[in-house]
Amino acid sequence: MASIELRQVSKTYPGGVHAVHATDLSFRDGEFVVLVGPSGCGKSTLLRMIAGLETVTGGTVSVGGRVVNDVAPKDRDVAMVFQNYALYPHMTVRRNMAFGLLRRRRHAGMAAWLLRHAEWARERDEVDRKVSETARTLGIDALLDRLPRALSGGQRQRVALGRALVRDPQVFLFDEPLSNLDARLRIETRAEIREMHRRTRATMVYVTHDQEEAMTLADRMVVMRSGVVHQAGTPEECYARPADRFVAGFVGMPVMNFVEGRAEAGAFVGSGLRLGLPAGRWPAVPAGPLALGIRPDRIAVAPGAPAGGGALPASVRAIERLGDRMDVVLDAGGTRLVARIGNDDRLREGEAAHVTVDVAAAHLFAPGDAGARVRDTGDR
Ligand SMILES: Nc1ncnc2c1ncn2[C@@H]1O[C@H](COP(=O)(O)OP(=O)(O)OP(=O)(O)O)[C@@H](O)[C@H]1O
Ligand SMILES: [Mg+2]
Incomplete structure (x- = not known):
């Protein structure tokens, strides 16, 4: 298992993006971290730089305490699962899952025929055992002898997950691995990925644009926009104490x-609108324009x-x-508010x-679409 350290990592693509x-960013050994943010914010780029599939244009990436900037992807001991996983169409599920292992052994052991026959058989058995065990966990053990074209999309996705799992790497990287599946x-x-994490205790970095998926999976989530980290914290922290207005609006559904307005007397x-501010909640309210943020379930109708x-x-x-x-969309003095309330048939x-x-x-937030949250008595 391994920790991951990113120090001043940046990426500028040819063409200047x-x-x-x-x-x-630091990912602790055994931690499940989710990178989340809107499309194009740099999540995949960050993940691919950890995998070594993309070079960094500045800074250092370390895995397990070793700087890997110049280490080839196959030597980083990371397994990556993509949204558009590609299974070998002419191989059974079993062979798809075993393929990486067998190939690695061939490389590692020089020509296979040098191995004594018994040793080779033992290794084959070992691979077989691992594949069967992983397939059982993922509920695809009945499908091991099928070809990918005889599987549903969801089953194929599990095979792709299984192929990464059998390799037993130090680090798992997932790039939107579930986006092809139905809700x-x-x-x-x-839930299975969470369970896999509990059992393997591997370091996992998972990319999604879905804040709900991030909240439910993460030990810690990293909320990004336009190539910048806005907050890294537990789902509870990001929800209850968002660093700024962007995070506040991104985390939680329906949206805050x-x-x-401004604070006045x-x-x-x-x-x-005019809303009385509870005395003492904000030790120092700045003068000038502010935004007040309120979650839909904190509005009664x-x-x-x-x-x-x-x-x-x-x-x-x-x-x-x-x-x-029910969600009620309201107009209060020209301001649009959404309230989430229990069913009330009297409302029309x-x-x-x-x-x-x-x-x-x-x-309370400073002005701007990423204005910082004003400290309140909930902050320690
Ligand atoms: N090979 C490339 N060459 C030039 N620009 C790129 C390349 N790959 C990505 N980009 C740009 O870099 C930015 C970040 O892209 P990235 O794929 O990391 O975003 P993302 O957060 O994964 O988005 P999504 O949720 O849509 O997958 C985008 O503006 C994208 O257009
Ligand atoms: Mg992406």
Whole structure:
């Protein structure tokens, strides 16, 4: 097993695209780290630089304490699983999975015929055992003698995972390995990958653009945009204490609501709203423009106009039913808010409602689409 260290790693592609800017990251031995961010933010580039499939244009990559900048991919002891895995079409599942192992042994042992017959057979048995065992874990042991074309997409994806697993490398790198699967199979396979990690305790780096997948898989997630790391932390940290407005808006579904305004005499004022700020929650609120961020489940909605208290008048623009809950899209004084609430049949699209915002659970952000979060009493 091995740790991974990135020191000031950057990548500029020929043609001048700055895909990754001087990035420092450490992945601990046995850690499951997920790189997450919107399309084009540099996730695959970062992963491919760890694998050695892409050169770095600055900085150093170390695996297991050894700088590997000039080490060929096959000598880095990493296994990579891609979104567009390619299985050998003319080989059975068993041979697809064993192929890497047998080939490695041929290279390692010089010509196979030099091995005594018994030793060669023993190695074959060992490979067979490993393949069968891995296939069992992934639930594809009944498919070992089939050709890839006789498998579903999800089964092929598992074979590709299995092929990486049997190699028993120090580091696993996954680039969106589940994106070809349907939603249900994706959730099942996700649980299997987590389980594989628990058993192997290998260092795993996993790329996805799906924040939910990141939250459910990661020990630690690295949230990126435009080649820059915005936050590296546990899913709980990124959700509850986002470093900035970009992370706050990227992590969590439905997306956090943002209201533009400023702090004035103990209240947040702007965009047609006035919300009292709880005394003491923000030790130092900056003067000038701010954004207030509030998660949809921290907004309560009830039908009819407000009858005093802290409620704000709003109208219901749309209702999205989710079975056990619903999302309500509201217009409050010209500001669009989304609330996630328990089912309430009294609410009707186009009719009046009133909303109560749990301001004690809100965040304040400096201006700009990646404005830093203002420190509050939840920060230690
Ligand atoms: N071989 C290349 N030559 C030039 N530019 C490239 C090359 N590969 C990627 N890029 C650019 O580098 C940036 C980062 O690409 P990368 O593939 O790392 O993004 P990503 O985060 O994996 O995105 P996605 O979620 O869409 O897979 C993009 O702007 C992309 O267009
Ligand atoms: Mg990618």
